[in-house]
Structure formats: C-alpha cells, structure tokens
Amino acid sequence: MSTIQRLTGMQDILPGERPYWDWLAATARDVALRYGFQRLDIPVLEDMRLFERGVGTGSDFFVQKEMYTIDEGDGQFITLRPEFTAGMVRAYIENGLFNETQPVKLFTIGPAFRRERPQAGRFRQHTQFNCEILGEDDPAADVEVMMLGRQYLRELGYRGVNFQLNSTGCPQCRPAYIEALKQYLADHVDDLAEVDRERLRRNPLRVLDSKEPGMDELLAGAPHSADYLCDDCAAHFAQLRRLLDALQAPYTVNYRLVRGIDYYVKTVFEVWAEGIGAQAAVFSGGRYDGLAEAIGGPPTPGVGFGSGFERVILGLQEQGVEPPPLPQTAVMIVHFGGETKVEAVRLAQDLRESGISAWMAFARDRRSMKSQMREADKRDVLFTLILGENELQNREVAVRPMAGGDQTMVARDDLLEWLQEHSA
C-alpha cells in the first residue's frame, strides 16, 4: 500500500519555519491596528457566484481562473476563496458596514486557494495578509494602504521597498486608451509572439506585461494609460503622486503595470522582490471602485492590497533576514523512575500550571542520566531539574543551568519562586 502524501501545491509548515509565520502574522496585525484597520474574518468557502461576478468577466475567462469549486448537488456551487477582496466587500455589504462611519478599514489574514501549477513563490494554498479601505475615494486612502504595506515590510526588516505604480483609468477613459493600444499593437502585429497576438485578441492590456523577448523595445513606443486619463482620474493620480512625494516614498511609474478587469480603476501598485523567482510581487493592490456594484451592492469605492506570506518569507530569506526566535523552554525534568518519576510528573504539572514551560524525560524503565541530560541539551532548555532519590528525600531539586554556571540545590517549596526569578 502506498503512502498517502501531500496534495500538489500544498505545504506543511514545520515547527522550524514557525518563527517566520508567527512573526509575519504578529507584525501584520500590529501595523494594521496602528493604521486604524479592524480585523474581519470571512469564510474560506463562498458562493461561487461571488467570484464569478467579482472576478471573472466572461465564461471563457472564468474557467481559466482555476478555482476549487464543489458542486453541492442541489444546484449550489461553492468555491474555496481564490482571493480576499470580493469576500471582504461581500461581508461589508451583507453586514451593513456601509451604515458605519465611512470609510471602513479592514484587514484579514488567512489561506486562499488557486488550482495552478506550483512554481517558486506560488502554491495552491497560500496565506495572505489583506487590507482594504471601503467607502473612500480620496487618493490619500490609496496612499494609506500603500504606506501600511510598506511599513509592514519594513518592520520585518525587508530592504528596498519601492513601489511600481500606475493608473489604469476608469470605464470612462479606459476604452479610448485600449483602442489606442490595440491600434499600436495591430500596427506591430508582425513583431508580436503568438502568445501576445492571443492576448491582443482576448485582453490587450495584458500584452503590456508580456515576457516575450523584444517587448521592451516594442512597448517603449506604445501609448501610456496615464496619458489617456479623464480629468477625474488624472487629478486622482496627480494627487496620489504628490502625496507619495511628500512622504518621500520611492516609486516608479510603470506604464506596463495593469489590471485587466473593468471594476479595477485608477491606482495599481506592486512591490517586487529580487531572487524569489518569476513570481516577484511580494505585495500588490489597487483601487476597485466598481466591485461592490458588480456583486450587487451599493456603489462603494475601495482600495486595498494583498501580500502573500510565502513570498515575503522567500524574500526575507533571500535577504538573510531572520525572525526572532521562539522563547526557550524553561526546564527539563530528569528523574530515576519509581517514586522519583511520580514526583517528576507532579512537578511538571505544577510548573506548567504556574506558567513555567517544562519538558519531562519519558522513560518506560530507568534510563541513564547521561541519556536524559543529552535530551535536555537537545531540547535547548534553560535549566535541567534533577529529581533523584536524595532530592526526593530532602524535598529539594538539583537545578542545573544548561548554559553553564553552578548547579544548585533548591528547596522544593522555593522552586517556583526561584525559577520565576531566574528564567525571566
């Protein structure tokens, strides 16, 4: 019988990697709260139609989205969330958060699922830190989520946070831009690779982030969306840049940065990392003023970002940044079987109930002290507590500091206090 193994694209997070994960989660939470964001958790499963309307634009396109969908058999289809924004907006509408003081600033952390072929920095289940500002169209809100994301990365010790930034207009001004772009690409169709011709046909904006060779030169002469913005979008973008400049936040206007769906408007931004593979965005977001309506809610402007833990960890590791270590276990209790074992069990319980972390040596039969000491060493504890017949007799415990120093006898009754004093 073959062993059952992990599903493709899924990951176990082993104890050794835990410090990174805890660190990211704690930092994300701290920073989000400081920026005035409140946590909102949404279900992992949603009605498929949420993503159909909230993400897809056509059936062809939708099928390619590679979501995990379950047929409930009663006509309902439910989907493992492939992203957060649609669900966050759904929750905002469904719970009437538009009745609260606007804007509402929300964050969440959790897994999302996409059925894609895994590669560096891309898994079928990934963990995302997500922040949204709903009910506000002021470019200062765009700046706020960008700064939140930057601060999060900075506090993790991430170096070189530089925004890729673009404005892709709105349903009023974008069509003219797309026409101009299509015209330009059509004029150069002979120089386009097959995949890019296909993109031109299906989603022309996507040609802009083509990885085909020679596209840098070809696209250098292409029209830029920023030059086609309507007055409203242009003013929004101008103020966004002015605010970023005022903060001296480094950014690069990248006219090839796009989002190919209608309700994404105006601002688009990403932060790229080097050395983590082809999936280089550690942080990406933008404005989606049309999304709430698309899923059947009241018109609600929104801006936000998502950032995958896995990629950020890859980036941090690439930069040699290490997380703060988990706290050391305070003690390991070593004993000699018989009555000393009974007392050891009692002592371990005592310590743990008093808030002191403790290991206890397990041994069916009497195990050599050397062996137990070796274990204590491997467990990396602060102190080893030795509980033998003598100690039991005298109601005391031998306390050995594992980092060096003198071993001392401590009365059983004073042990708690002693440890609290010395392990702080």
Added chain:
RNA sequence: GCGGCUGUGGUGUAGGGGUUAACACGUCUGGUUGUGGCCCAGAAGAUCGUGGGUUCAAAUCCCACCAGUCGCCCCA
C-alpha cells in the same frame, strides 16, 4: 493545459547491469555506581519514486506513470 530539469535511509550526497547499496550529518543506546555540549563504541533506519519492458541478472538500460522543482499559460 504545455515545457526543461530532478527522483538512492530523516537530510545532503556517492555509486552505477552481477548478486551483504557506500559516506556525512541527523536519530537512538552505551562509555561502570546520579549529570549535557567534544570525543569514542555500537545500533536503528533504503524493497535505490511506482509500474511495466529488455536481460541469465537492473538501483543501474528502455518506456509509461507519479511526485518534486523551475518556467510558460494565468495571475483576482
């Protein structure tokens, strides 16, 4: 969905048609009477990814599949 590379004990590797698959690290036990890190000794642990084929003989060659990895597509 497509393509490149990879697949030997927990990890990293060596080997390479001929019968006990090697090494390092790790793990465990012991090195006399109750004491860690170094050192020493020993032990456990691999049907060499799976299935099929070629052969007297396959972990070694061939094919398929699976998995991993990197990339393409897609990227909400």
